[in-house]
Amino acid sequence: MFLEFFYFLRSRKIDVSLNEWITLLSALRCGLHKNSLLGFYYLCRMILCRSETEYDRFDQAFTDFFGGVEKELEISDELLSWLEKPEENLPDKDLLELMMEAGKELPEDTVLDMFRDKLEEQDEQHNGGRIWIGTQGKSAFGNSGYCPSGLRVGGEGKHHMAFTVASERHFKDFRTDQVLDVRQFQMAFRRLRQFASLKENNELEFDVDGTIHHTADRGGILDITYKPPRKNRIKVLLLMDSGGSMDAHIYLSNQLFQAATKSNHFKELHIYYFHNIIYDKVYKDPTVNSLSAVDVDWLYKNYGKEYKVILVGDAMMSPHEMFEPRRQWKTNEVLPTGLECLRTFLSHYPYAVWLNPIGLSRDEGGPFNRSRIQTQRELPMYPLTVDGLTEAMKSLLVRK
């Protein structure tokens, strides 16, 4: 009966597993939600969310599912006083049953209209009913009740309805699928630590502690043991698009640059710049001037296949930069297209990802999007967000 919410959450990318769901159900059986919607909200959040980054998504999903309406309406003092205190506590019923029964989604207008009618008709106190304005019932009006799409009328601040709490979207800042800002820069930096536990090959090193342990264990007969090294072997090549359309994203790229350089988890980190696409040269300087140029061939020679390559850029360029063969103006020699250069580059570096600060819009029109879509076909592209970065790091661990 309650599974709808389960699948709804899953459809909203809150990865609830059956285990957690069963935990939630048994918690409800124990009455831990205290028969209030707010309690139910907290209970769900505590059991189903695994990180504060999920709170915002959960809040939104909760509000959408149980759709709350709370509007200021003029309510007589008399009515408020009825609602002030439920006269007696009604016997505990299954909250969920009540909620599901009552929660046939009522459109806001209908609820408000009904409420106005009730306001005119009602002349006594109601508790536990399902029609009138009162407490603890299933009517769409009143407080301490179970109707999810109802109006709260009066009641104590402590029990301000779950929606109000949920709809405040207090945890918006913690979302990870937003484009990085200063706050989240730290998080991105930490994500890069994923590299740290990686074992590149099966070479073993002498294990002093293990040898002592095993030798002692055998009463002094030498027993040498080996263990996989825990040293970090990750080598990173960071290539950043600079200038032109990237100027708008300078701040963001800068954050990533800082994150990468500050993180001392890599065995090696080399940073180069390019403009729009890599032809035969990259540059040591973000100004991309010929003085700091380095041949791509030099990269191939000096940095082997084991390097993880992170390309950062919006991949937006005029189509001829990518698809037309270039000409050496002095000798009139035909040079490979940008796309061919990119493919050559990727053939040297099997571990490569592209991070895009403008995200991956579905917009396919326009000449500038053509190059982006083509790039996406060539190598995995992720938006330059915390989530995108994490995904990118994951895909860097395997050959594409």
Add this chain to the structure above:
Amino acid sequence: MQELFSGSAGYVASDELMMAVNIAITLEKPLLIKGEPGTGKTMLAAAIAEALGKRLIVWNIKSTTKAADGLYVYDVVQRLYDSQFGKEGVDNIRQYIRLGKLGEAFSSDEQVVLLIDEIDKADLEFPNDLLWELDQMEFFIPETNETVKSRHRPIVIITSNAEKELPDAFLRRCIFHYIDFPDREQMKAIIGVHFDHIEEDLCEVALKAFYEIRGLKDIEKKPSTSELVDWLRALIAGGVDQETILEKVPYAGVLLKKDKDLLTLKKSLKG
């Protein structure tokens, strides 16, 4: 139904937090607490232990801590030494098994509160290594062929500073609660716990300044509760004129620990 936690004299807990604790106790699941530094994550376990009258066992996690350390340590080197001197009881392996904090909590005669502090400090695999033990609240010692099983499932509180991502399988088994930074009302209550007497006005003004500083955009290390308490102490000891607190923020060094942040504050005060 078990005893319920409802805060303690020295610890101000929000309703949600109390609820989280009680849910964890009832469901017998570990409670994972995250939150900004200085929101009282570590203090929580002590408060629970005090409120429920139970013994507190603290397992502080360091970057070198291994999961096995928490269960038991078999001191083979000591045994080797002893064997060379023909000491008595060398045959008895049990003598060389020392229980770790987790083992201690499991083998206790009464229910205890176990705090696993800053679990994210340890290796990435650390939480995964504890899955079975925390689920079943038991572990096996192959050397002595013994199983250490808890008679009373301990109340497990785990704190994390989100330095590392915890594995999903581990998170799935925990009740999760994020302690939000206390708002002004809660903060007043917290200050009330720390100070016997404090002038209402001073407290008001200081809190205003405090939240304004926290709200500054470029502050890297936001001041937390403990810094506020220290600052209040400094203000009282220095006998600072209340009028100047908002304008000049005296003893700002107590609140902000980074040069850059102090500069930011200075700029904002001028502007």
